[in-house]
Amino acid sequence: MAAAVAVGSETLGLSVPPFTQHAISVSLPTWKDNVGYEKGEKRVIESMVSGYPRFFLHLSIRKLASMCEQKFGINGERCLLCPSKKVADHCRTFVLGRAALAGTPTHVRLVRYFICPDDSSTPASPTQQPSSISPARCAELHIALFPAEIFPIAKQFWQHSGLGISSRLAEHCLSLLPSQDPHGSQSPSSTSPTPSPHPHFKPLNKHYSVKHSPRSPSLGDSRSTVPATSSDILTKDQSTYLEERYGRNLPLSAGAFAKRALRRRIAGVLVRDNVDDGPQGPCAGAQDVEIGPSSRGVRDITEDDVFLYPTGMSAIWNAHQLVLRARPSAKSVCFGFPYTDTLKILEKWGPGAHFFGHGLDSDIDALENLLFEESRQNPLSPPVLALFTEFPSNPLLRSADIPRLRALADKYDFLLVIDETIGNFVNVQVLPYADIVVSSLSKVFSGDANAMGGSLVLNPKGRHYTTLKGHMTIYDDTYFDEDALFMERNSRNFAQRIRTIDENTEAVCAFLRSRSAAEGVPSPAIKEVWYPKYTTPANYLRCKLPDGGYGGLFSLTFASLAASQAFFDALPYLKGPSLGTNFTLACPYTILAHYTELGWAAQYGVEEGLVRISVGLEDKETLLRGFDAALKAAEAAK
Secondary structure (H helix, E strand, O other): OOOOOOOOOOHHOEEEEEOOOOEEOOOOOOHHHHHHHHHHHHHHHHHOOOOOOOOOOOOHHHHEEEHHHHHHHHOEEEEEEEEOOOHHHHHHHHHHHHHHHHHOOOOOOOEEEEEOOOOOEEEEOOOOOOOOOHHHHHHEEEEEEHHHHHHHHHHHHHHOOOOOOHHHHHHHHHHHHOEEOOOEEEEEOOOOOOOOOOOOOOOOOOOOOOOOOOOOOOOOOOOOOOOOOOOOOOOOOHHHHHHHOOOOOOOOOOOHHHHHHHHHHOOOOOOOOOOOOOOOHHHHHHHOOOOOOOOOOOOOOOHHHHHOOOOHHHHHHHHHHHHHHHOOOOOOOOOOOOHHHHHHHHHOOOOEEEEEOOOOOHHHHHHHHHHHHHHHHHOOOOOOOEEHHHHHHOOOOOOOOOOHHHHHHHOOOOEEEEEEOOOOOOOOOOOHHHHHHEOOOOOOOOOOOOOOEEEEEEOOOOOOOHHHHHHHHHHOOOOOOOHHHHHHHHHHHHHHHHHHHHHHHHHHHHHOOOOEHHHHHOOOEEEEEEEOOOOOOHHHHHEOOOOOOOOOOEEEEEEHHHHHHHHHHHHHOOOOOOOOOOOHHHHHHHHHHHHHHHHHHOOOOOOOOOOEEEEEOOOOOHHHHHHHHHHHHHHHOO
8 A cells, every 4th residue: 555655845736646647636735836826826837747637738738739729720719629529519609608798709610620640630521531541540629719818718618518638639639640749759851830838938847848828827828838858758659558568458449348348337237347357358348248237226227327428527517418408498406515617517508506505404495495486486397407416515525415305306306416426336325316426437436546537327217217318319429438448447446445445534534533623622723524424424324335435535624724734734645636546635625626716615614724635545554644743733833
């Protein structure tokens, strides 16, 4: 098991996990660094070579976008890269609509771009496809081009929907271009332009050579990068060789096989799931694998009820789009304080949302009153479209009374959508209550923090299942095969990992709570340990499996902001966004997620000084020593 790691200022901006080309987090090791990131401080922004993919454009995506802007752009247009025509259409609709609301009418042009290894790359008509090249060897991009000043609006689509291309797809596209490799070296004979470095920034460190423009600290500037040197990072061929040679991944041609394995694993229908499967293929994806009734509490579910998406947020976005298509128009309900983009999706697409931000039983009373009044005023239509809730919530780990919400959904004929990411289906069973269950596979299902993914599961026993399933005939599979391959490999042992993480987290939380105000400790540094075992426990237990745990996530609030900062800075573990990693990972959640709306978040108990911690697979005693050291620093600072 991994031990505690030193995380000093020298790691600022580097990938988390370290030396990982497609890492989904970034090192922000001190409280000051996190505030600096939110403020767009040059010191922080210039150091960043990684970041959470929906907020930070990977270097390969930036490079490819810059090339597309130079190839297809007019008058300095910027672009977003989309994996399909449908996604590009949604992007255009969103940008035009939001720009009109902002009083800045604009235009969005779409270009369909085939990239093939014989240098026949060309924009294509809707019906055209290169005939001399195997489609499997080509890549297809759909490019949304718009005036540069509209980029802040366009990046909202990238962030909220999670539908942009992945870094692995970008690298694949770059590898097909004869004059560029994925790390940016340009052949002497090439006539394709290379992104020009900004003259005021210097290379950062020996592992990366990158330059950033400070004008867009969240998503970055796609035209301000200098590629990493090939001597510091494995080449694409080397990485592929290592993955396949040591049996960690299927061959890259086996994307459909890996996706089938993932859908079966998520459906819970595998009689056996061999964690030691090698490059010849996991039994989970084989045609003759033994399939049984689902272990998820709904026996009739099959792999055909599971749909994969490139990110967890895109699964939520698509769930919302699905219910908008399938049901009469009405506002949705966001129940409980959610991850920030879930609420943004409900507010910015469709008729809007009712927000019950505390997610307590008293909020269900208020919800029931709302449903009654809406039904009385308009008895011919459902009072709301759907209710979206997390089980438990992020970051306060509150659990809603799911059976009671189900009863209201049946009574008032609306859909119940449950995000099980934090609880995960090894620990809790929410599918029997839901019409749709969504999850971010990027979290503990993967664990390695090097691949993104999301899932949407339909409940075949739900009263609206037939209607929902009928509308899924237009499912747009934009999950890049190589991302699915990594996700399949990572998830083979997820159930075993979760057991260890559950045990570690319960031990850590018990230790911290023993030194908190909840236990009557005089003048404690810790006010509250937010953890499903202590936070709305009765509601959590209603869905907890007999052998399930309480998950790997908890949050702490402190007696003072100084104590919060001291605890965070002294914690000897990796610091950065994301959760569910195989290693312990911490972040000052409210600072990162709600820096521009601290007062609003505080209304719902999400304090400025809240620290969120995702516990990993480290040795339990090592973990306790690390948290003890951080707690002593907080007590000294309080």
